[in-house]
Amino acid sequence: MRWLLRIGRTREDAAALAGDLEEERRARVRPARGWLAAEIWYARQVAVAAVFGLRDSLRGRSPVRGLFRMGDVRFALRRWRRRPGFAFTAALTLALGIGATTSMFSVADAVILRPLPWPEPERLVVIHGVYPDRRQDPAYATTWNRGTLTCPMWDALRRAEAFTDVAVWTPSRTRDTTFGEARTEIVSVGGISSGLLPVLGVRVVLGRNFNDEDDHEPTYAMLLPHETWQRRFGGRSDIVGEIVTMGHASSGGTDKRRVVGVLEPAFRFGGEPPEFLWNVGTAGEVCRTYDGGSFRAVARLAPGASVESAAVEAQGLVGALQRKETTSVRLVPLVEEELGAAARPLWLLLGGAGLLLLVACANVVGLLLGEGRHRRHEVGVRLALGGSRPRVIRQLVVEHALLALVGSVAGLVLAVWITQTLVGIAPASLPRIDTVAVDWRVAAVALALGAAALLISGVAPAWSLARTDAAGVLAEGGRGWASGRHLGHRAIVAAEIAIALVLVVGAALFGETIARLASQPLGFNPANLTIVSTSFTGSRLGDPAVLRAAQGRPDFRDLVSQLMLSTSTARTEALVTRLRALPGVQDVAGASAIPFLASPSFLDVRIEGRSSEPVQRVRQQVVTDGYFATMGMPVVEGRGFADSDRPGDPRAAVVSAEFSRRFFDGRAIGQRFSNQWAPDRISTYEIIGVVPDVKRVNLAENDEPLFYAPDRQLGLVSYIVVRSSIDPVSTIAAVRQAIAEVDPQVVVTATTTMSELIGGTVAEERFRAMLSACFGGAGLLLAAVGLYGLSARRVVERRKEFGVRVALGAAPVDLRALVLRDAAVIVGAGLLVGLPAAFVASQVTRALLFGVTPTAPHVFLIAAGVLGLAALAAMLAPVRRAGRLDPVVALRE
Amino acid sequence: MPAYLGEFEQLVLLALARLGDEAYGVTIRATLVERTGRRPTFGAIYSTLRRLEAKGLVRSYLGEPQAVRGGRAKKHVALTPRGRAALRDAHRAIVLMAEGVGGLR
Numbered sequence: 001m002r003w004l005l006r007i008g009r010t011r012e013d014a015a016a017l018a019g020d021l022e023e024e025r026r027a028r029v030r031p032a033r034g035w036l037a038a039e040i041w042y043a044r045q046v047a048v049a050a051v052f053g054l055r056d057s058l059r060g061r062s063p064v065r066g067l068f069r070m071g072d073v074r075f076a077l078r079r080w081r082r083r084p085g086f087a088f089t090a091a092l093t094l095a096l097g098i099g100a101t102t103s104m105f106s107v108a109d110a111v112i113l114r115p116l117p118w119p120e121p122e123r124l125v126v127i128h129g130v131y132p133d134r135r136q137d138p139a140y141a142t143t144w145n146r147g148t149l150t151c152p153m154w155d156a157l158r159r160a161e162a163f164t165d166v167a168v169w170t171p172s173r174t175r176d177t178t179f180g181e182a183r184t185e186i187v188s189v190g191g192i193s194s195g196l197l198p199v200l201g202v203r204v205v206l207g208r209n210f211n212d213e214d215d216h217e218p219t220y221a222m223l224l225p226h227e228t229w230q231r232r233f234g235g236r237s238d239i240v241g242e243i244v245t246m247g248h249a250s251s252g253g254t255d256k257r258r259v260v261g262v263l264e265p266a267f268r269f270g271g272e273p274p275e276f277l278w279n280v281g282t283a284g285e286v287c288r289t290y291d292g293g294s295f296r297a298v299a300r301l302a303p304g305a306s307v308e309s310a311a312v313e314a315q316g317l318v319g320a321l322q323r324k325e326t327t328s329v330r331l332v333p334l335v336e337e338e339l340g341a342a343a344r345p346l347w348l349l350l351g352g353a354g355l356l357l358l359v360a361c362a363n364v365v366g367l368l369l370g371e372g373r374h375r376r377h378e379v380g381v382r383l384a385l386g387g388s389r390p391r392v393i394r395q396l397v398v399e400h401a402l403l404a405l406v407g408s409v410a411g412l413v414l415a416v417w418i419t420q421t422l423v424g425i426a427p428a429s430l431p432r433i434d435t436v437a438v439d440w441r442v443a444a445v446a447l448a449l450g451a452a453a454l455l456i457s458g459v460a461p462a463w464s465l466a467r468t469d470a471a472g473v474l475a476e477g478g479r480g481w482a483s484g485r486h487l488g489h490r491a492i493v494a495a496e497i498a499i500a501l502v503l504v505v506g507a508a509l510f511g512e513t514i515a516r517l518a519s520q521p522l523g524f525n526p527a528n529l530t531i532v533s534t535s536f537t538g539s540r541l542g543d544p545a546v547l548r549a550a551q552g553r554p555d556f557r558d559l560v561s562q563l564m565l566s567t568s569t570a571r572t573e574a575l576v577t578r579l580r581a582l583p584g585v586q587d588v589a590g591a592s593a594i595p596f597l598a599s600p601s602f603l604d605v606r607i608e609g610r611s612s613e614p615v616q617r618v619r620q621q622v623v624t625d626g627y628f629a630t631m632g633m634p635v636v637e638g639r640g641f642a643d644s645d646r647p648g649d650p651r652a653a654v655v656s657a658e659f660s661r662r663f664f665d666g667r668a669i670g671q672r673f674s675n676q677w678a679p680d681r682i683s684t685y686e687i688i689g690v691v692p693d694v695k696r697v698n699l700a701e702n703d704e705p706l707f708y709a710p711d712r713q714l715g716l717v718s719y720i721v722v723r724s725s726i727d728p729v730s731t732i733a734a735v736r737q738a739i740a741e742v743d744p745q746v747v748v749t750a751t752t753t754m755s756e757l758i759g760g761t762v763a764e765e766r767f768r769a770m771l772s773a774c775f776g777g778a779g780l781l782l783a784a785v786g787l788y789g790l791s792a793r794r795v796v797e798r799r800k801e802f803g804v805r806v807a808l809g810a811a812p813v814d815l816r817a818l819v820l821r822d823a824a825v826i827v828g829a830g831l832l833v834g835l836p837a838a839f840v841a842s843q844v845t846r847a848l849l850f851g852v853t854p855t856a857p858h859v860f861l862i863a864a865g866v867l868g869l870a871a872l873a874a875m876l877a878p879v880r881r882a883g884r885l886d887p888v889v890a891l892r893e
Numbered sequence: 894m895p896a897y898l899g900e901f902e903q904l905v906l907l908a909l910a911r912l913g914d915e916a917y918g919v920t921i922r923a924t925l926v927e928r929t930g931r932r933p934t935f936g937a938i939y940s941t942l943r944r945l946e947a948k949g950l951v952r953s954y955l956g957e958p959q960a961v962r963g964g965r966a967k968k969h970v971a972l973t974p975r976g977r978a979a980l981r982d983a984h985r986a987i988v989l990m991a992e993g994v995g996g997l998r
């Protein structure tokens with residue numbers, strides 16, 4: 001908004017003025033009056049300063065001198081002071097429309113409109129591995145065509161002439177790491193090839209980039225992002241060439257890596273950047289020989305190559321490789337990959353905000369038309385006294401411009417506030433949401449919207465006023481206009497109702513989506529659950545002496561797995577026991593996976609008695625005995641795990657309802673299934689209980705067969721679930737402390753609460769639902785205000801006619817019916833236009849809905865009903881007024 | 894020929910004379926509010942200062958940026974000798990005209 005201060009001022013002056021305003025505003029934010037008063041004061045100061053600046057800059061210039069006079073502004077302000085209701089409503093209406101549109105634009109601008117921060121981003125493509133054979137496998141349901149590339153695939157793609165370079169990276173993963181003697185830390189590490197930095201236009205500020213050797217040989221080189229260099233190495237300029245020893249705490253191994261270079265600040269790619277960047281050649285020739293590697297690839301298109309032609313060439317090269325499974329690749333422009341999913345909903349919301357602005361404009365037109373009728377007399381007098389028509393038009397233009405200016409400024413203030421709120425509630429999955437700001441681009445949009453709104457709303461009323469026939473008006477003798485059909489105004493209000501209906505239908509669809517999602521059965525009780533992710537560092541094998549003694553024995557392998565199992569089980573048990581004793585904690589359990597956080601792993605099983613059928617891929621989750629009780633999952637059949645379920649054969653299993661339904665027609669207890677986990681090893685499971693299906697990743701998913709196995713038989717627990725009787729957030733510190741006390745080798749990598757996890761899964765839907773509800777509500781309000789304004793005026797203007805009717809025997813109820821019928825025609829017309837429009841508009845929401853179709857009749861009925869109710873509420877005052885009319889008074893006027 | 898001063902211009906010049914080194918937008922407005930009870934906008938004050946500077950009656954210089962001002966510098970304003978003279982003339986005119994007129998105190 002500060003650019004308003006630049007009008008007619010030097011940069012220095014504007015900055016000093018902005019500083020003064022800032023200083024004064026800060027002094028004004030007092031608890032007693034609140035920030036709103038200070039913001040309003042600020043907006044008014046800026047607006048007045050802009051007018052002064054404009055006047056100063058026009059002073060003394062002949063061509064424009066005649067066009068702008070302070071007198072017109074003063075006159076307009078005086079008029080507003082006399083009719084504050086009109087000025088306030090008009091400015092607020094404009095501000096609402098401009099504020100909503102501007103803030104939505106600022107979000108859309110940052111997320112999808114502003115170019116990506118790389119050179120020629122439209123020439124960058126992401127290359128996905130496509131593996132059609134995996135399509136039927138539930139484990140690859142969403143990733144079979146978004147797969148990684150292997151070393152030979154990368155080599156093949158680099159030969160393509162359609163790319164200037166094919167760069168690869170391995171997504172960052174976390175590692176428990178020790179630096180020298182220091183405590184174990186969790187750090188993130190990612191691999192990149194030498195081509196990635198040039199492709200993205202990122203510079204190396206110290207040392208060198210990786211080179212071809214680093215890409216193919218185990219050179220153990222490392223690049224540091226600028227932030228890591230500053231934080232961990234104090235920004236030392238002699239860092240290049242230094243060898244950093246990074247111990248891998250859980251495996252006990254170490255990596256010695258030579259720092260070869262430091263990147264420029266703010267390197268970002270594919271989410272949070274890792275702290276350390278390793279070269280990708282670590283596996284060396286082995287990677288090629290054994291078709292290893294798991295790379296993500298981004299390539300720059302060569303001049304003249306298109307995405308399509310490059311895809312054909314790349315598919316040819318990859319298809320020629322002799323691989324065990326059918327392999328292809330898919331090219332997706334990086335822009336689409338990064339922003340594609342976010343773009344559509346945002347365009348939709350932007351469209352919603354635009355509709356709201358349209359309603360606001362229509363409302364202002366209505367207000368100005370109504371105001372115009374009040375002014376016909378004044379304009380008539382001025383014309384009769386010798387005022388020229390251009391002079392009158394200028395006065396009107398100045399008034400409208402002032403209105404647009406006030407509306408824009410107030411809209412901007414509103415936009416700043418709305419945008420802050422939006423960023424606060426926006427789902428974290430929206431890319432670049434952290435860069436959203438109301439800047440000069442956004443301000444320019446607001447001003448343009450204000451100007452457009454002025455143009456749309458001001459022209460017709462000004463035109464009709466300026467054509468005023470002085471003699472005719474004065475002949476009316478100041479009695480004001482009798483009646484008119486107000487066709488234009490009525491059409492405008494009907495249009496408002498139609499647009500409001502579209503907005504309300506959108507709000508209802510998204511609202512129902514979130515309600516349906518929220519009412520999906522989770523399968524467990526999410527209240528007051530804290531989830532602690534842990535990583536066991538140090539040896540997994542317990543006492544090394546025992547192991548050494550056993551070396552060479554024939555059952556060494558079994559001994560090792562037994563040792564690992566007992567160590568891990570003992571650890572988990574100690575943790576669970578200690579945490580259970582914490583104040584406020586009701587129950588504690590361990591698990592290998594957690595709903596909405598980590599999915600259970602897949603396991604191929606054979607259902608006993610059905611040896612003819614192929615193996616089934618199911619999910620397996622390891623839990624401690626208390627898991628079902630802690631999660632609030634009722635055991636619906638059979639029993640849960642108990643201390644008696646010891647290692648051995650068969651193992652005990654509790655299955656999900658879907659598991660029981662799909663494989664045993666719902667009669668699973670006592671049935672068996674088996675898993676062949678090595679050529680000579682088969683584990684058999686016997687089903688002892690059935691628990692409800694549990695949502696795993698999102699609320700809209702279908703149920704999958706899943707079974708639970710006790711950790712006493714399998715180990716592998718790395719998540720701790722804590723159910724507390726108090727707010728889970730308040731227990732987190734105590735839980736961390738207790739874990740550190742029990743076992744210093746257990747590192748807590750993350751803590752969260754179940755409600756946060758679930759909230760995260762519906763964050764986008766909730767965001768859309770909230771925004772569309774706001775748009776719908778605001779549209780409804782504006783339409784109601786428009787209808788009220790029209791009807792109230794009609795009642796006043798038809799006073800005389802009503803008086804005659806009453807005198808001729810009409811009862812008050814007849815007058816009320818008359819007024820209502822008048823409004824019903826308008827509302828009916830609005831709905832008639834709005835329903836098909838909403839029907840068409842709702843089609844674009846289809847992909848974003850859950851549990852409701854865009855054409856669901858009840859949604860339209862409810863939306864129309866809500867609009868009808870709002871219309872009735874708006875009509876309440878005018879109708880009562882018509883009913884209370886005193887014919888004597890009305891006729892005497 | 895001394896410069897003609899409008900009434901608001903006189904008030905602003907008086908505020909400058911009163912404030913000395915401390916004169917910039919916020920203090921000038923505070924002085925006007927405190928002494929006259931008026932609440933001029935910053936836009937009006939800046940517009941007047943610019944006019945006075947163009948007439949050579951005041952001069953301005955920039956101070957250091959400050960956090961409380963959103964990192965922006967103050968624009969300090971001071972009377973020039975001509976400004977002081979113009980103020981004196983205007984004041985003298987008022988005093989001479991008011992001399993002997995009753996009911997002004």
